[in-house]
Amino acid sequence: MSPARPRVVVVGAGFGGLRAARALAKAPVDVVLVDRHNYHLFQPLLYQVSVAALPPSEIAYPVRSIFRRQGNLAFRIAEVLRIDPVRKVVVTDGGEIPFDYAILASGSATNFFGNDAIAKVAFDLKDLPGALRLRNHLIRRFEAAIAAADPAERRAFLTIAIAGGGPTGVEVGGAVSELLRRLLRRDYPAIPASDVTVLLLEGGPRVLSMFPESLSRAAERSLAKLGVEVRTGTIVESYDGTTVRLRGGEAIPAGTLVWAAGVKASPLPGTLGVPLDRSGRVPVLPTLQMREFPHVFVVGDAAHLETPQGPVPALAPPAMQMGTTAAKNLARLVAGEPLKPFVYKDPGVMATIGRKAAVVAIHGLKLTGFPAWLFWLFVHLMQLVGFRNRVVVFVDWAFQYVFYRPASPIILSIEEDALQNKVLDEPARRM
Numbered sequence: 001m002s003p004a005r006p007r008v009v010v011v012g013a014g015f016g017g018l019r020a021a022r023a024l025a026k027a028p029v030d031v032v033l034v035d036r037h038n039y040h041l042f043q044p045l046l047y048q049v050s051v052a053a054l055p056p057s058e059i060a061y062p063v064r065s066i067f068r069r070q071g072n073l074a075f076r077i078a079e080v081l082r083i084d085p086v087r088k089v090v091v092t093d094g095g096e097i098p099f100d101y102a103i104l105a106s107g108s109a110t111n112f113f114g115n116d117a118i119a120k121v122a123f124d125l126k127d128l129p130g131a132l133r134l135r136n137h138l139i140r141r142f143e144a145a146i147a148a149a150d151p152a153e154r155r156a157f158l159t160i161a162i163a164g165g166g167p168t169g170v171e172v173g174g175a176v177s178e179l180l181r182r183l184l185r186r187d188y189p190a191i192p193a194s195d196v197t198v199l200l201l202e203g204g205p206r207v208l209s210m211f212p213e214s215l216s217r218a219a220e221r222s223l224a225k226l227g228v229e230v231r232t233g234t235i236v237e238s239y240d241g242t243t244v245r246l247r248g249g250e251a252i253p254a255g256t257l258v259w260a261a262g263v264k265a266s267p268l269p270g271t272l273g274v275p276l277d278r279s280g281r282v283p284v285l286p287t288l289q290m291r292e293f294p295h296v297f298v299v300g301d302a303a304h305l306e307t308p309q310g311p312v313p314a315l316a317p318p319a320m321q322m323g324t325t326a327a328k329n330l331a332r333l334v335a336g337e338p339l340k341p342f343v344y345k346d347p348g349v350m351a352t353i354g355r356k357a358a359v360v361a362i363h364g365l366k367l368t369g370f371p372a373w374l375f376w377l378f379v380h381l382m383q384l385v386g387f388r389n390r391v392v393v394f395v396d397w398a399f400q401y402v403f404y405r406p407a408s409p410i411i412l413s414i415e416e417d418a419l420q421n422k423v424l425d426e427p428a429r430r431m
């Protein structure tokens with residue numbers, strides 16, 4: 001790296017940060033990419049890890065391998081504690097990193113809406129350790145169900161409630177229901193399949209509210225076929241590890257609650273010292289710069305950009321597109337050229353329901369069922385970082401599809417998983 005060139009610090013090696021760092025490959029700058037993990041995580045497939053359908057290493061790719069050939073980039077693994085746009089330093093647990101320009105791509109966190117009791121005992125799907133904890137927990141619930149003498153207790157162990165009927169809730173619901181029933185039949189024949197209950201609890205009038213209504217209904221039908229009980233207009237108020245309480249007073253004994261009911265920005269934008277939106281995102285100019293600090297760009301789930309069609313959604317495609325635009329604008333800023341506004345090219349929305357169905361809405365085209373699932377599979381495989389991951393995931397899925405053998409239906413501690421997959425770096429927080 002040359003001391004004479006401007007230094008750009010990119011915070012976050014997720015969808016937005018990765019694209020930004022790549023798009024700076026030929027710019028006359030030195031790039032420092034910082035992330036708390038040494039891998040890029042393909043979050044849309046996290047739920048597959050949580051149901052033991054894929055091992056973690058197939059949806060995580062080492063950052064150093066991705067950037068092996070990018071000469072102007074250095075990767076640092078560190079927890080970023082705050083960003084000081086006035087002093088132009090990123091403060092990490094390993095010291096300060098000075099910058100001339102910064103791109104913040106720190107993504108989002110689960111929003112429990114201040115309900116700390118739920119946060120303590122419910123499972124969310126935001127990172128690999130979390131997905132593995134859910135996988136281990138589900139398998140432990142099976143074992144507890146086998147040991148339970150009381151049928152009501154056994155049914156409670158085998159009741160999985162999912163709060164939130166967005167794409168994550170729908171995907172988890174379908175996959176969990178399918179996995180549980182098949183795994184039970186194969187490995188726990190003493191447990192009747194009718195003892196398993198998978199509940200998808202959605203506060204609004206329909207699941208997948210951002211999809212056309214006909215696709216929401218198709219998703220509900222596909223979920224019902226997989227044995228998922230969908231309850232709309234249902235708000236979860238509390239959970240203590242054994243009982244879900246709904247608004248209105250109903251109590252449901254359940255051994256597992258998966259929280260897929262909300263996201264907010266990660267805490268880092270809060271350290272910038274500027275007003276944020278209600279979800280903790282940084283309002284940005286159309287060029288993706290901060291209004292107060294034009295040398296700082298914000299992209300992906302951490303950014304709030306208003307457009308005539310409404311705010312740009314917190315999804316992977318906008319994060320990737322924003323990453324590229326921010327990097328190009330940054331290069332223009334360095335060169336003294338005029339910056340260009342971000343224009344979102346909406347590729348549509350899709351969600352999968354079990355192994356054979358999905359719903360897809362793309363530019364007026366609506367697909368449901370198996371054709372939609374094939375489309376979903378193709379799009380997600382193409383987006384997976386690295387040729388090896390694409391091939392391995394495809395072979396795994398094809399194998400699963402034919403034989404339906406969940407990839408790793410054994411209980412591993414997080415440490416064992418880390419050794420096995422060599423990509424994890426977080427200690428177990430809850431087992």
Ligand SMILES: Cc1cc2nc3c(=O)[nH]c(=O)nc-3n(C[C@H](O)[C@H](O)[C@H](O)COP(=O)(O)OP(=O)(O)OC[C@H]3O[C@@H](n4cnc5c(N)ncnc54)[C@H](O)[C@@H]3O)c2cc1C
Pocket residue numbers: 011012013014015016017034035036037040041043044045046047078079080081105106107108125126167168266268299300301302314315316317319350
């Ligand atoms: C379970 C799940 C399923 C999803 N499914 C879909 C889907 O099907 N389709 C879709 O389009 N979108 C989906 N999304 C949303 C999509 O993943 C996000 O919109 C996208 O990842 C946002 O990209 P980003 O770059 O802003 O943040 P991320 O990809 O989340 O990357 C943020 C990065 O910043 C790092 N980071 C954060 N804080 C710090 C810190 N303090 N110090 C160091 N590093 C830090 C993180 O480790 C991470 O690597 C899903 C999300 C989840 C959780």
